[in-house]
Amino acid sequence: QKEVEQNSGPLSVPEGAIASLNCTYSDRGSQSFFWYRQYSGKSPELIMSIYSNGDKEDGRFTAQLNKASQYVSLLIRDSQPSDSATYLCAVNHRGSTLGRLYFGRGTQLTVWP
């Protein structure tokens, strides 16, 4: 069973704080990792992808990957109320095609002013 687990949340942080979202996966063969943001009633929007161990930064977002621990995280610095959404972790397993992603259940983030 190839599972992706996320901290269940909901997560609530004040504006300007760092929000930390975590994800673990069960398949050691996983090779590609994605974070999607989904606003209520909307479709998922890709915000970060990471393929190798370490950190990857894009603006206020930093993705961290540790394949040995089977762990991927997303940090949102200087959180804004507009960041309030559900964040989905997605994993592509080795040998699987591009369009076949395994998703976690998501973590709901609320940033309060």
Add this chain to the structure above:
Amino acid sequence: KAGVTQTPRYLIKTRGQQVTLSCSPISGHRSVSWYQQTPGQGLQFLFEYFSETQRNKGNFPGRFSGRQFSNSRSEMNVSTLELGDSALYLCASSYQTGTPSSGNTIYFGEGSWLTVV
């Protein structure tokens, strides 16, 4: 550049009926995937098509089927609808199939909201 377009956006069907959902991928994208999203199960993979061929299939009953046309547009069909089929159905497209590489990933459409009553 237009995104992934799904139609219809909202629809209500009765148990036992069938439904067809349509997806037009981003121009130039040849791979289309379909997902079902429900509050209870989250996002679950239905199937993936590339060049009119099904490349991958999720764990759904045979009532769920799909196809892809030569212009890369795709349709999915659900027959004999059940109440539990009520969900957001998402289509995603990518430039090519195969394993992901940096910069090659899938992009979702706005989805089709299906309610079965």
